[in-house]
Amino acid sequence: MNSEMHVLSAAITSTTELDCLLQTVAQRSGISLKQDIAAVSKRLAALPAGWHANGDxxxxxxxGVNAEQxxxxxxxxxxxxxxxxxxxxxxxxxxxxxxxxxxxxxxxxxxxxxxxxxxxxxxxxxxxxxxxxxxxxxxxxxxxxxxxxxxxxxxxxxxxxxxxxxNKLLSSFAARPRHLLVAAIDQRGAFQGKSLNWNAATRAPAQRLRGDLELLPHIAEQELALACKDISQAGLLGTTIMLLESSGCGAHVDLAAIPKPEDVAMEDWLCAFPSFGYLLTTTAEQLPQLLATFKNRDIHAAVIGEINSSREMWVSQGEQRSLFYDLNESELTGFS
Known part of the structure; x- marks a missing residue:
């Protein structure tokens, strides 16, 4: 574990079951790979006026003018x-x-x-x-x-x-305090060999895959969500940190609420790189329609937390609660 990565686990000071789980996830997932981005982000030139920020x-x-096209x-x-x-x-x-x-x-x-x-x-x-x-x-x-x-x-x-x-953007820069954090993951798959790649794609029918991907532009155009980020090799928690960093926010995530196959260990699932997995933020008013949109295509989606202004990411499991990452103390990618 490198010195920057130590920031992640240093916030975990007790010895509860949750603390041990989060320490393992911090070391095993691809979060440290995302820290490499900071070496590049600091050296990029400013974008032209009116362009969307780097880091999405x-x-x-x-x-067109004001992106009307x-x-x-x-x-x-x-x-x-x-x-x-x-x-x-x-x-x-x-x-x-x-x-x-x-x-x-x-x-x-x-x-x-x-x-x-x-x-x-x-x-x-x-x-x-x-x-x-x-x-x-x-x-x-x-x-x-x-x-x-x-x-x-x-x-x-x-x-x-x-x-x-x-036609209309979803963006990891668009999360705001009081937004609900939703995870949508296709569970109709399995880990590819001994890797953490959750493969729900290669054996799926082509029309189903295309229809599933079409959900996201539909959600954007219907304004059912505001922010979105593809769950990457950083895993669900690492991807959440990246979304929070871009938006300048914090969040609380409840592990028990995360959609997960029954036969997959939570440690593995938090480190997984799913072929179809997204984090979205939405309002309480739009939530029912957003969840129904995924359910209609047999994709599991649920509220797993709430966005706040703290720039801290807290994780809970039952009565246990731990600070997983503090963006006030350490950046991840450098894009904010």
């Missing part, structure tokens, strides 16, 4: 090297899928993807990466329109970039 799931470039969305995702070499088909699939998820998290619809592929001449890895990308693109209805190829690299790597469009 995608860039959001306003189209919506927003052009742009994002990129790089795959972990071990996933590329050990599960190349799944890495290719995920590269397309996570980009589509990022577009959806912003209230958008995907337009097209391009890839940057490096390979060391291993024909099997190359073929499987391409097959995975092609299968996901066909399944999700987003074309691959070009890219960069290097087959003389010392190792295999893959990154995929996506273009999309949103």
């Amino acid at each position: 799931d995608t860039a959001a470039i306003p189209l 919506g927003y052009q969305l742009l994002a990129i995702e790089g795959m972990q090297g071990s996933l590329v070499t050990e599960q190349p088909w799944f890495a290719g699939w995920c590269a397309v899928m996570v980009n589509c998820s990022d577009i959806a998290a912003m209230g958008g619809r995907p337009t097209a993807v391009v890839d940057a592929l490096w390979c060391d001449g291993d024909s099997h890895i190359l073929a499987e990466l391409l097959r995975g990308m092609r299968d996901a693109a066909e399944h999700l209805g987003v074309p691959i329109v070009g890219g960069h190829t290097n087959l003389r690299s010392g190792e295999a790597n893959l990154a995929v970039s996506i273009l999309g469009h949103a």
